[in-house]
Amino acid sequence: MNNKVALVTGAGTGIGKAAALALLKDGYRVALVGRRRELLDKAAADSGAAERALVLASDITRPEVVKEIFGKVMAKWGRLDVLFNNAGMGAPAVPMEDLPLETWKAVVDINLNAMFFCCQEAIRIMKAQNPKGGRIINNGSISAHAPRPMSVAYTATKHAVTGLTKCISLDCRKHDIACGQIDIGNAATEMTERMTKGVPQANGTMMVEPRMDVAHVGAAVLHMANLPLESNVQFMTIMATKMPFVGRG
Numbered sequence: 001m002n003n004k005v006a007l008v009t010g011a012g013t014g015i016g017k018a019a020a021l022a023l024l025k026d027g028y029r030v031a032l033v034g035r036r037r038e039l040l041d042k043a044a045a046d047s048g049a050a051e052r053a054l055v056l057a058s059d060i061t062r063p064e065v066v067k068e069i070f071g072k073v074m075a076k077w078g079r080l081d082v083l084f085n086n087a088g089m090g091a092p093a094v095p096m097e098d099l100p101l102e103t104w105k106a107v108v109d110i111n112l113n114a115m116f117f118c119c120q121e122a123i124r125i126m127k128a129q130n131p132k133g134g135r136i137i138n139n140g141s142i143s144a145h146a147p148r149p150m151s152v153a154y155t156a157t158k159h160a161v162t163g164l165t166k167c168i169s170l171d172c173r174k175h176d177i178a179c180g181q182i183d184i185g186n187a188a189t190e191m192t193e194r195m196t197k198g199v200p201q202a203n204g205t206m207m208v209e210p211r212m213d214v215a216h217v218g219a220a221v222l223h224m225a226n227l228p229l230e231s232n233v234q235f236m237t238i239m240a241t242k243m244p245f246v247g248r249g
Contacts, residue, residue: 002026002027002028003027003029004027004028004029004081004082004225005028005029005030005031005073005077005079005080005081005082006020006023006028006029006030006031006080006081006082006083006084006225007030007031007033007069007070007073007080007082007083007084007118007122008020008023008030008031008032008033008084008086009033009034009060009084009085009086009087009114009115009118010033010034010086010087010088011030011032011033011034011040011043011086012032012034012035012036012039012040012042012043013034013039013043013189013190014187014189014190014191014214015086015139015184015187015189015214015217015218016032016034016084016086016087017039017043017046018187018214018215018217018218018221019084019086019217019218019221019222020032020043020047020053020218021043021046021047021218022215022218022219022221022222023082023084023221023222023225024047024048024049024052024053025047025048025049026222026226027052028052028081028082028225029052029053029054029077030052030053030054031053031054031056031069031072031073032044032053032054032055032056033056033057033058033060033069033087034057034058034087035057035058035059036057037055037057040055040056040057041055054072054073054076054077056069056072056073060087060110060114060117060118061109061110061113061114061117063117066114066117066118066120066121067121070118070121070122070125074125078129079125079129080122080125080126080129080134081134081135081225082134082135082136082137082225083118083119083122083134083135083136083137084137084139084221084225085115085118085119085136085137085138085139086139087110087114087115088110088111088139088141088154088157089106089107089110089111089154090107090151090153090154090191091103091104091106091107091151091153091154093148093149093150093151093200094150095150096150096152099152099153103153104152104153107153107154107157108153108157111153111154111157111158111160111161112157112160112161112164115138115161115164116164119136119164119168122134122136123136123168123172123175123177126172126175126176126177127172127175127177132175132176133175133176133177133178133229134176134177134178134229135177135178135179135180135224135225135227135229135232136168136172136177136178136179136180137179137180137181137182137221137224137225138161138164138165138179138180138181138182139161139181139182139184140158140161140162140165140181140182140183140184140235141154141158141161141183141184141185142183142184142185142237142239142245143155143158143159144158144159144161144162144181144183145183145237146245148199148200148202149200149201149202150200161181162181165179165180165181165234165235169232169234176229177229178227178229178231178232179232180224180232180233180234180235180236181234181235181236182217182220182221182224182233182235182236182238183235183236183237183238183239184217184237184238184239185237185238185239185240185243185245186209186210186211186212186239186240186243187211187212187213187214187216187217187238187240188211188212188213188214189214192211195208195209195211196208196211201244207244209240209243209244210240210241210242210243211240211243212238212239212240212241216238217238220236220238224236
């Protein structure tokens with residue numbers, strides 16, 4: 001039991017669930033945040049450590065709700081050591097000029113605004129607690145480096161996440177707050193299921209893309225979380241080895 005406290009957003013499925021399970025298995029007390037309570041409850045039950053899990057079904061695109069969920073974590077456990085900002089969404093692959101404005105705003109709301117709200121609350125807590133400090137890990141994605149065809153909302157927000165990560169690293173290191181980013185390529189989750197049937201490539205073709213076990217992503221997040229605060233993984237890329245990304249694909 002390490003008695004550290006973590007909060008994971010988007011914890012009900014996919015990467016968020018894998019990270020929450022890895023943290024719980026390692027002895028963390030973990031707040032599981034997401035939209036659907038039934039999926040969060042299942043993730044807590046699947047961990048085998050539900051007594052160390054706090055399920056918080058919430059809409060983190062609303063800053064007042066974010067303040068409330070971080071308050072609940074503090075009321076229960078009195079501190080916060082790790083925030084994994086994972087919640088996010090994509091958008092249908094359509095030409096940029098045809099993307100509905102409401103879809104653009106929805107992606108910006110969850111991928112960027114909600115992450116910023118969570119970072120603000122985490123920083124306030126980590127600066128004030130004793131011992132002070134903590135770690136923020138942001139889910140960037142390989143789309144923080146290179147776009148897929150017709151992915152302007154997702155790609156633009158993931159590039160913005162990189163700027164947020166760098167600013168937190170710079171502005172908060174004096175408070176013993178470390179911030180890193182994990183950029184994930186083709187983890188086997190519900191979101192990447194379409195890759196098993198073929199997805200558009202930059203050269204106009206369709207191609208089935210290899211995926212990797214999402215548990216490896218959970219292990220990578222745990223590795224970043226467990227570093228002493230004097231050390232930081234600023235950027236980590238973890239990807240399916242044979243996916244088309246490096247060089248010309």
